[in-house]
Amino acid sequence: DAGVTQSPTHLIKTRxxxxxxxxxxxxxxxxVSWYQQVLGQGPQFIFQYYEKEERGRGNxxxxxxxxxxxxxxxxxxxxxxxxxxxxLYLCASRTGGNYGYTxxxxxxxxxx
Amino acid sequence: xxxxxxxxxxxxxxxxxxxxxxxxxxYSGSPELFWYVQYSRQRLQLLLRxxxxxxxxxFTADLNKGETSxxxxxxxxxxxxxxxxxxxxxxxxxxxxxxGKGTKLSVKP
Numbered sequence: 001d002a003g004v005t006q007s008p009t010h011l012i013k014t015r016x017x018x019x020x021x022x023x024x025x026x027x028x029x030x031x032v033s034w035y036q037q038v039l040g041q042g043p044q045f046i047f048q049y050y051e052k053e054e055r056g057r058g059n060x061x062x063x064x065x066x067x068x069x070x071x072x073x074x075x076x077x078x079x080x081x082x083x084x085x086x087x088l089y090l091c092a093s094r095t096g097g098n099y100g101y102t103x104x105x106x107x108x109x110x111x112x
Numbered sequence: 113x114x115x116x117x118x119x120x121x122x123x124x125x126x127x128x129x130x131x132x133x134x135x136x137x138x139y140s141g142s143p144e145l146f147w148y149v150q151y152s153r154q155r156l157q158l159l160l161r162x163x164x165x166x167x168x169x170x171f172t173a174d175l176n177k178g179e180t181s182x183x184x185x186x187x188x189x190x191x192x193x194x195x196x197x198x199x200x201x202x203x204x205x206x207x208x209x210x211x212g213k214g215t216k217l218s219v220k221p
Contacts, residue, residue: 041214043156048207090156101209103155103157
């Protein structure tokens with residue numbers, strides 16, 4: 001089992017650019033969530049998708065969007081990047097119920 | 113409002129000493145709580161779920177609804193326990209986890 005895989009691992013972008021982050025859940029997991037973790041803070045919820053539908057959205061601007069594909073993989077898009085978007089972006093998946101989420105290693109995004 | 117509070121940013125103990133990492137929550141319904149651990153340069157890992165009442169790596173956590181707490185405890189700390197520990201609450205309707213800010217545990221030899 002490969003676990004939750006995210007790509008790329010590191011990324012440097014310039015202010016105003018757009019970025020796409022990718023996530024593959026554990027096989028059999030239909031729910032994928034995205035979190036942003038800035039230095040010194042706990043992860044903050046961005047989106048949750050289940051069966052390709054958005055089931056939840058955190059307090060993030062419309063510059064953030066996501067989607068889930070038929071194979072349950074997911075992409076997170078961020079437009080018009082700001083310096084404050086620099087963070088570790090985590091993807092997590094679970095089968096359902098209250099078994100907790102399994103997290104990927106994250107994508108470290110640096111906006112310069 | 114749903115909230116998780118970890119009052120200690122850093123907790124430093126000596127090897128063999130007892131450890132208690134504090135977590136308090138605010139939630140109107142019946143909470144589902146978790147402890148996650150992040151070792152240096154590793155991914156966030158699930159340590160405990162309150163519903164399973166299990167003991168992982170010697171850690172236990174008991175849900176106290178009266179005090180709205182879910183403190184993580186270990187009777188004898190080991191150096192390999194040094195890590196960031198996050199308490200998390202399942203938010204329910206949106207299917208999200210609400211994390212505390214984390215406590216860095218440092219176990220000295």
